[in-house]
Amino acid sequence: MFLRVPRGYGMLTLLGRKQNGFCDRLSRRGFLKIGALGLGAASLNLADILRAEAASGSSSHKAVIHIFLGGGPPHQDMWEIKTEAPSEIRGEFKPIPTNVAGIQIGECFPRIASIMDRCAVIRSVVGAVDRHEPYQCNTGWTRESLQTLGGRPCLGSAISKLRGPVDRSVPPFVGLANLGVWKDPGTPGYLGPSYVPFLPDGPGMANMRLNDITFERLEDRKALRASFDGFRRIVDEKGRTDAFDSFTDRAFDVLTSSKLLEALDLSKEDPKIRERYGTGKPFNYTYDGANTDNEHLLMARRLVEAGVRCVTTTYGRWDSHGANFDLVRDHGGKLDQGFSALVEDLEARGMLDDVTVIAWGEFGRTPRINKEAGRDHWPQVSCAILAGGGMKTGQAIGTTDRLGAYANSRPVYVQEVVATLYHNLGIDTSSTTIQDATGRPQYLVEHDPVAELV
Numbered sequence: 001m002f003l004r005v006p007r008g009y010g011m012l013t014l015l016g017r018k019q020n021g022f023c024d025r026l027s028r029r030g031f032l033k034i035g036a037l038g039l040g041a042a043s044l045n046l047a048d049i050l051r052a053e054a055a056s057g058s059s060s061h062k063a064v065i066h067i068f069l070g071g072g073p074p075h076q077d078m079w080e081i082k083t084e085a086p087s088e089i090r091g092e093f094k095p096i097p098t099n100v101a102g103i104q105i106g107e108c109f110p111r112i113a114s115i116m117d118r119c120a121v122i123r124s125v126v127g128a129v130d131r132h133e134p135y136q137c138n139t140g141w142t143r144e145s146l147q148t149l150g151g152r153p154c155l156g157s158a159i160s161k162l163r164g165p166v167d168r169s170v171p172p173f174v175g176l177a178n179l180g181v182w183k184d185p186g187t188p189g190y191l192g193p194s195y196v197p198f199l200p201d202g203p204g205m206a207n208m209r210l211n212d213i214t215f216e217r218l219e220d221r222k223a224l225r226a227s228f229d230g231f232r233r234i235v236d237e238k239g240r241t242d243a244f245d246s247f248t249d250r251a252f253d254v255l256t257s258s259k260l261l262e263a264l265d266l267s268k269e270d271p272k273i274r275e276r277y278g279t280g281k282p283f284n285y286t287y288d289g290a291n292t293d294n295e296h297l298l299m300a301r302r303l304v305e306a307g308v309r310c311v312t313t314t315y316g317r318w319d320s321h322g323a324n325f326d327l328v329r330d331h332g333g334k335l336d337q338g339f340s341a342l343v344e345d346l347e348a349r350g351m352l353d354d355v356t357v358i359a360w361g362e363f364g365r366t367p368r369i370n371k372e373a374g375r376d377h378w379p380q381v382s383c384a385i386l387a388g389g390g391m392k393t394g395q396a397i398g399t400t401d402r403l404g405a406y407a408n409s410r411p412v413y414v415q416e417v418v419a420t421l422y423h424n425l426g427i428d429t430s431s432t433t434i435q436d437a438t439g440r441p442q443y444l445v446e447h448d449p450v451a452e453l454v
Contacts, residue, residue, distance in 0.1 A: 061166045062425045063304040064155065064389075065342070066312045067297070067359040068134045069335075070182040070289055071319030074365035074375050075383035076404035077328050078106045079121040079396070082367075089367050089403050092325045100394045108332030111340035112385070117394040118343055118352070119387045120453060124398025124407035127414040128363040128379040134314070137360060138186045140418030140445040146190060149437050154186030155418065156310035157195035158444055159425055161434055167307035170260050171198035174303050176296045177314040182289040185312045190436040197312065200264050263306040266295055274298065277341040280334045285327045289317020292331055294338035301345055304355055309425070318361055322372035335359065343387045356389030356424040360417070367403040381407050384417055389424035391453040415447035423449040 074091075076082050081095040081104065095104035098116035105113055105121065112119060128136060135143050138154035145152050153161070156173035165172045175185020175197035188195035262268055280294035292315060300311040315338075316331040339359060346352040364382035365375030381400055387393060398410040419429045422444055430448065433441035 061307065061309070061354060062389075063308065063355045064159075064310050064421050064425060065297075065300045065304065065355060065357045066138070066155070066310065066421075067339070067357070068137055068177070068312065068314045069316060069318050069359055069361035070134065070314045071132065071317045071361065072363045072365060072377060073318040073331075073361045073383065074320060074324060074328060075123065075381065075400070076365070076367065077324070077375075078109070078332065079383050079385065080123045080400060080404065081106055082400075082402065082404045085367070085403050088369055091369060093328070103394075103396050106328075106332065108328055109336040111336045115340055115343055115387075118347065119385055120391060120393045120395050120397060122384045122386070122397045122412050122417065122450070124400060124409065124411050125360070125364075125382045125384055125414060125417065126380070126407050126411040128382055130363060130377050130379045132319070132362060133181055134184050134312075134362060135187070136414055137362060137418075138184070138312070139189070140415040140447075146436065146442070149190040150192070151187065151189040152442075153189040153191045153195065153434070154312075155421055156186045156197055156312060157188035157191050158422075158434060159309050159427070160195045161191055162427060162432065163309060163425075165307065166309060167259065170263075170303075170307035172307075172309040173197045174308045174310070175199050175312045176299060177290060177312060180288075182317060183314040185314075186310075190442070191434070192437075197310075259306050263302040263308075264299060266298060266302075269298065269302065273341075273345065276345070278334070278337045280338060284330045285323075286317055289319070290314035292316045292334040292338075294334060294341070297338040297342045298345075301342060301349075301351075305349070305351070315359070320365065320374050321370070321376055322374040324365070324369070324374045339385070339387075346388060352388040353390045354388075356391070356421055357387045358384060358417070358421065359386075360384035367405045378405075380405065381411075386417075386420075386453070389421075391420070391424065393453075395452065397450065397452050410452075412450055413447050415445040416450045419445045419447050420449040420453050423454050 076089075077091055077093050081093055082090045083095060084090075093106050093108065096107050096110060096113055097104055098113040100116045103116055103121075105116070129142055131143070133143070135141075135151075138156075139152040141152040143151060156175070160172040163172065173186070173195070177183040177185045179185075185197045185199060266274065274295075277298045278294045280292035283291040283293075293313070296313045296315070300313060303311050315335060318327070318331060320327045339357070342357055343352065346355050346357070361382060363377060363379040366378045368375075370376060381404075398412055399408045400406060401408040422429050422432075427444065429444050433443055436442050
């Protein structure tokens with residue numbers, strides 16, 4: 001069994017079959033892989049990661065659940081219906097009232113409409129680039145920024161660096177999206193592979209289950225230490241003595257803790273709660289993109305509850321060059337169920353003020369409907385919906401012009417949105433910096449948070 005991690009960063013291998021190794025049937029290579037958790041090259045192991053996190057300490061448990069609507073959702077079919085625009089612009093949807101007087105949203109989102117007092121929509125996001133990737137949503141920057149140093153760190157990597165783990169046995173940053181241009185969970189940029197997201201693969205539990213190695217064996221620290229001593233001299237020759245210090249204990253805390261495994265195991269969830277979220281099936285209009293997996297939204301709540309600071313996932317494939325309205329009915333209705341369930345679930349558990357939920361994509365869609373009943377790429381303006389995080393909710397921020405083509409009032413820059421997420425995590429973006437690989441301090445973003453929200 002193995003746990004998949006970003007390509008180029010190795011993998012965690014939990015194999016217990018005899019491999020011409022030590023007398024307890026574990027090979028030297030196997031031990032190194034057990035300690036690595038797949039978060040780096042051969043010279044980087046989980047103990048290294050935990051050691052780096054310890055330098056920054058921990059704080060109260062604020063968290064972000066980042067839902068990337070990969071492909072570019074159509075802003076004018078979701079949060080700001082253009083009823084007075086010509087038919088070739090306005091499309092098929094009608095606006096519906098919300099529980100906040102004066103705010104209307106698209107008809108595909110009746111459940112979100114009923115909780116609009118706990119949400120905020122931004123109808124005028126600007127500064128996006130025409131590129132299919134979540135990089136800008138994850139970092140606030142274009143991919144070109146500091147590329148020679150590895151690029152900018154995503155929010156999850158930055159918060160891992162700045163705050164470290166809430167619980168020593170739970171990674172601070174988890175990506176539920178698989179890899180690919182549509183489903184990138186976030187990259188660490190110049191922070192390096194120590195801060196990549198922890199990526200459960202597939203059903204999670206099955207891929208983390210130990211094969212022939214019992215938890216009791218892993219928990220037998222004394223026996224493990226004895227085995228480590230047996231090949232310390234080999235590793236020392238490669239300059240890896242730092243892998244065998246007190247932080248190795250924490251690596252085993254992650255491997256032996258039931259907390260992370262239980263968070264990933266939805267069979268332990270109340271069936272009524274699972275029913276409220278739904279599954280998002282059948283998965284339609286997926287093509288080369290992500291599924292509308294509502295169970296990922298439930299899993300995100302469980303992970304945050306277990307101590308994760310940032311969870312990312314990609315939800316659906318919104319690149320609606322054709323059949324835009326059929327796609328929005330499908331994806332929108334499922335997002336409506338999952339997003340509203342997540343917000344209400346967090347509120348019922350007393351977590352909503354501490355957890356920020358955001359759903360947005362890399363850009364918007366064209367005002368004019370094409371001959372395939374689709375909308376094409378439109379980076380000039382896009383949208384976002386947020387909830388929780390102690391924000392001033394129950395509002396719609398910004399507007400677009402009559403055709404939904406450009407921001408008409410209160411343009412909100414992408415970096416303002418990302419700065420708001422940092423603010424909700426307790427990070428002051430006006431003063432907080434992280435050193436890059438050259439030792440130079442770098443600000444997280446250059447814009448302030450959205451003033452209307454904080």
